[in-house]
């Protein structure tokens with residue numbers, strides 16, 4: 001790697017109404033950190049100017065939200081609308097993007113949330129990184145403890161019963177979110193190193 005390349009900076013920009021999605025955010029953070037990234041966890045419903053600056057300076061932004069009514073939460077949508085200030089100036093262009101969500105039902109229309117994240121990333125001309133895992137738990141010998149047990153491709157998807165606490169977020173879903181964090185950090189590292197090499 002060129003001496004000019006820095007450790008990739010990954011921000012996790014998320015909302016969690018009742019704490020379940022926050023568990024996944026922490027898992028993405030852990031995975032990205034394990035892969036060598038500097039990671040910032042940012043609650044989008046409390047975001048301040050310094051955190052907006054952290055997002056602007058990040059190599060990758062991972063979007064996270066519970067699925068409410070088949071899409072991201074209202075708080076996340078408020079944040080997404082506020083990113084239009086970045087859109088005007090192409091501030092987030094070519095950053096790596098990815099996403100994760102939790103919902104109460106196994107399917108729960110989580111694709112609506114992940115699809116919204118993909119569109120948001122595309123509007124900013126970011127580069128979407130998918131989950132990169134084959135679906136788990138889909139043969140007679142498979143198990144609910146498989147990575148990507150819910151079989152989503154666009155991002156990390158989790159399911160937690162709505163009457164269960166944050167301690168019951170499924171271990172396989174946490175491991176799947178950790179995988180996404182590692183994958184995002186690895187992609188960001190390649191891009192950071194490539195830019196440094198081109199600039200050298």
Ligand SMILES: Cc1cc2nc3c(=O)[nH]c(=O)nc-3n(C[C@H](O)[C@H](O)[C@H](O)COP(=O)(O)O)c2cc1C
Pocket residue numbers: 015016017018019020021022065066067068069070071102103104105106107108109162
């Ligand atoms: C307003 C609202 C809408 C919801 N809509 C859905 C939904 O469309 N699909 C689903 O499976 N669960 C739905 N749920 C359940 C949430 O997805 C679940 O409680 C949430 O993911 C928990 O994550 P959190 O603790 O991070 O908020 C909804 C919950 C609320 C409060």
